[in-house]
Amino acid sequence: MKYQHIYKLSFILLALFFMGCDKELTEANKNPNGIDPTEADPNLFLPSIMQGTARRYTFRGYGHFGGVMQHMQEDGWFGGYNNYQWTPENWNHWFAYLRNNEFVLEKAQNRGFTFLEGITTTMKALAFGTMTDLWGDIPYNEALKARDESEILFPTYDSQDVVYKGVLEQLNYASGLFALGDNTGSPGGADLYFQGDISKWQPFSNSLILRYAMRVSEKMPDLARQNIESVYQSGIYIKDHTEDVQRPFYNSDPWPTAESQSSTGSGFLRRKPCQTLVDVLYENQDPRGPVWFAPVHCRWVEDYTLDKPKDEFIRKNGELTNKVSLLHKEYVAEIAAGHVFTRHYNPDLLGEKLDTNVYVGVPPHMLEPSIHNENPTPGQIVQNQHVSQMAPMFAARTHDMLQSRVITATEIHFILAEAALKGWNVGNAEDHYKEGIRQSLAMWGVGEHFDSYIEQPNVKFNGTLEQIMEQKWIAGFTHALESWYDYRRTGYPVLETGRAALQSAVPVRILYGENELQFNEEKIREALERLESTPYSEAQGKNSQWAKPWLIQGTGKPW
Incomplete structure (x- = not known):
């Protein structure tokens, strides 16, 4: 569809519009044959907002926060x-989306486009919610006012409680607009999430209410309970993985670690499963493991008859070769042809045990992760034959399972399970817990294994928050931002740090950027003063990833 290909162009067009100088200069340079953004169809700008928002979630969730939450580790440039x-x-990206969105929102309000107003109000709430999730206090009430009558160039930072309350108010307002069923000014195909289907937007906005209400449940429990119970009782929220809000990848806009993104495929090769997640998947016989991760190319074999610590060369179908290793693509071809590769070692002579499992991850925060499990070819871009790679689909440009996921049914059911555990009127915790797992398995194409998986000793419901959060963490694979947010407020799952970690605690916020520190110094100083110093932040000062924002101050979480 044409809207799938114009979002980048529309983003640039509107960004240039907002970067314009004063009115006289704009008029003097107006192109009589061009498009005046003030007269343009506001729907033209929706694709860039929706696509950009979805992509940021993936770039974060499959990016650094996949490492933070120990779903993955990297063994090069790590x-x-x-x-x-x-x-x-x-936060340039987020404010660019917000400025574009504000333009469309104003047009929708001026023209009486109720449906479009609901869409842009939802996207505005999502953007501000994400920003305060990441940084802490942010400009909110005075944001986006540089070009209106107030001309606020240096906005005040609002505290997180103000922002979260505002986000929930906006989402409730948007939900009310969708409930009217008025699709006047429908964006049609410009709506990349639902193609102009108004019936799908209220479940989206209500699901975001559930997300942000649970986010503040420790600090504002009454507000959280009111919002969560209201949405649950309405019955209008995302319930099935087929309703997930997501965007696919394309050959022209590929998955972040597609091998074609570099001549060496290093983005794919250096990203490995983290041993923390591998251990949990293995212990629970989790059917998602083989979907996400590949077996090691060359498996270690314990051999107490070996007269030396370890084989120097690999064995092909049990026979020694004269090769230390093969290249990744050579291994893939040979294994596809039915060949099996091993190396033998003698634990007594080597003096340690190696990992002989089919699936092997990299422990978190290693000093030199590329040498793990006696890799004979360590380095920045050379694969480790004794550690699992990501599954082949993660090297592809596009795949049905590779999506930019904004919010999922899995997340919603785990939120409701947690709310039920608190004693709120949202049904049965075990039912929601099971449904969260069911939807995740179905999303990854292994739904037929639900009955056996749910009976695993560590998976069978035991009524604890720790178990709910561990399963939610597993299900958060590739979109780990929500896992990080959950960890901050609950302390689950329990994560241990390794020797190379900068501090022995998981960070709790993103650092404010240099632009704000330089150009809005007075206002950002007020926000910095509201951050809580911790033993881990003292060396850096207040603008530290270990300084606690309002959301977790006084909770004792996550550490």
Whole structure:
């Protein structure tokens, strides 16, 4: 569809519009043959907002936060991914989406386009909610006012409680607009999420209410309970994985670790499963494991008859070769042809036990992760034959299972399970827990294994928050942002740090960017003062990834 290909162009067009100088200069340089953005169809700008928002979730959730939450680790160029070596980050992307969105929202309000107003109000709430999730206090009430009558160029930072309350108010307002059923000004195909189907937007906005209400449940329990019970009793929220809000990838807009993204395929090769997740999947006989991860190319075999610590060369179908290793693509071809590769070692002579499993991950925060499990070819871009790679689909440009997931039925059912555990009127915790698992398995194409998986000793419902959050963490694979947010407020799952971690605690916020520190110094200083210093943040000062924002101050979580 044409809207799938114009979002980048529309983003650039509107960004240029907002970067314009004063009115006189704009009029003097107006192209009589061009498109005046003030007169343009506002629907033209929706694709860039929706696609951009979805992509940011994936870039974060499959990116650094996949490492933070120990779903994955990298064994090359790994400092930021594995070890919390974060630097200040600007929020240009999010405010670009917000400015574009504000333009469309104003047009919708001026023209009486109720449906479009609901869409843009939802997207606005989602963007502000994500920003406060990431950074803490942010400009909210005075944001986006540089070009209106107030001309606020240096906005005040609102505290997180103000922002979260505002986000919930916006989402409730949007839900009310969708409930009217008025699809006047429907965006049609410009609506990349639902193709102009108004019936799907209220479940989306209500599901976001569930997300943000649970986010503040420790600090504002009454507000959280009211919102969650109201949405649950309405019955209008995302219930099935076929209703997930997501966007596919394309050959022209590929998955982040597609091998074609670099000449060496290093983005794919250096990303590995984390041993933390592998251990849980293995212990629970989780059917998602083989979907996400590939068996090791060359498996270690314990051999106490070996007269040396380990084989120097690999064995092909049991016979020694004269090769230390093969290239990744060579292994793939040979294994596809039915060949089996091993190396033998003698634990007594080597003095340690190696991992002989079919699926092997990289432990978190290793000093030199590329040498793990006696890799004979360590380095930045050379694969480790004794550690699992990601499954082949993660090297593809596009795949049905590879989606930018904004919110899922799985997340919603786990939220309701947690709410039920609190004693709120949202049904039975075990039912929601099971449904969260069921939807995740179905999403990854292994739904037929639900009955056997749910009976695993560690999976069978035991009525604890820790179990709910562990299963939600597993289900958060490839979209780990929500796993990080959950960890901050609950402390689950319990994560241990390794030797190379910058601090022995998981970070709890993104650092404010240099742009704000330089150009809005007075206002950001107020926000920094509201952050809570911790033993882990003292060396950096307040703008630290270990300084606690309002959301977790006084909770004792996650550490």
